[in-house]
Amino acid sequence: MPTSQQDPSTSPSDGDGRGVLLDLDGTLVDSVYQHVLAWYEAFRSHGLHVQAATIHAGIGLGSDRLVPWLVGQVDDPKALSDAHLARFLALADDLTPTPGARELLEDLERRAVPHVIATSSGARTRQALLAALGREDLHVVDASDVTSSKPAPDLLAAAAAELSLPPERLTMVGDAPWDARSARRLGMEAIGVRTGGFTEQVLREAGATWVVAAPRELIGTL
């Protein structure tokens, strides 16, 4: 039974009747810099020079949105996405969980806090990330479940629906400003983690009300 199906009524009082949405890519797995470099090289292979720091600012967008956000319309966005995916997967052997990511998931499970992972990553990326996390058993709501990727709120709305909790009783944990923006557009609380290399200021400006260095600091608090 996926964790998302847990009945909130069984939560202990420290769960406070709230649920948690967790971003995967960059939040639970240290993957942002691999994505930046994979996009950098994908653009290069198509004759486009996009600064790595500029790409970094777009990480967290679904790739259907990242490409036009960075370079406008291109002839073959799928070829770019495919080049990125191939390069990312070549770098995926070295992926590691972010500090406390596994322990945070275990904490939520032990305390029966309703939670679900929401990711705009495609199937193969998701698979590599869950393998790095050592949690291929986890249920994930992903981009294939929705029409529009982040920062459109569709993904988080779909994840919220799985938990059967209203937005005001949900907290979104994510490393990218896009996560916080999506959450706030739906009326959820947003917590930022600095594991993606985004600063506290950037995450707060996007709507995060609390910013921590890594998931470890969230254990026992959600």
Next chain:
Amino acid sequence: MPTSQQDPSTSPSDGDGRGVLLDLDGTLVDSVYQHVLAWYEAFRSHGLHVQAATIHAGIGLGSDRLVPWLVGQVDDPKALSDAHLARFLALADDLTPTPGARELLEDLERRAVPHVIATSSGARTRQALLAALGREDLHVVDASDVTSSKPAPDLLAAAAAELSLPPERLTMVGDAPWDARSARRLGMEAIGVRTGGFTEQVLREAGATWVVAAPRELIGTL
């Protein structure tokens, strides 16, 4: 004749009798994310998990300082540096100049503004960076010329000595907070460029009095 040997007395008045020190790695070449990943994988290969975002914050330090800053004392720091170098050079084929880097150099040359490149990178990295810039002819003051790497001011002091200008008539251009700190410790002006993925806030807190997106914005201003 290296550009650093130019006589300041020949500068046109818009040079204002000032000189310029330029960082190379991350400032003139888009190389920071490759360094982050190369260090990440070097640490991994030595059984150390250091978050990529944490490594990013150390980029700009000489590698003799970066390793202890990130992980404290290790048995064989040279093995780590070597692993980083090998990985970085494997990624170096895709290095590109930052926007306006080549044009800024040409602008300084055309206007005969005294300038010199100062880098804490080692010889092989420097070579790869100059090749990416298409300027293997450039004279560079590097870590081999000094005892202590950034943020110790030795490197910038050596570069300043080449220009025969006092610190108060020098401007340092760099992408990392460490560049700004080194410059300010010597009494130089510091300009930050956001090409290394450091935010304006981070660069200003380190002492930069002006922050631009890329070298392009500095053409005609130094």
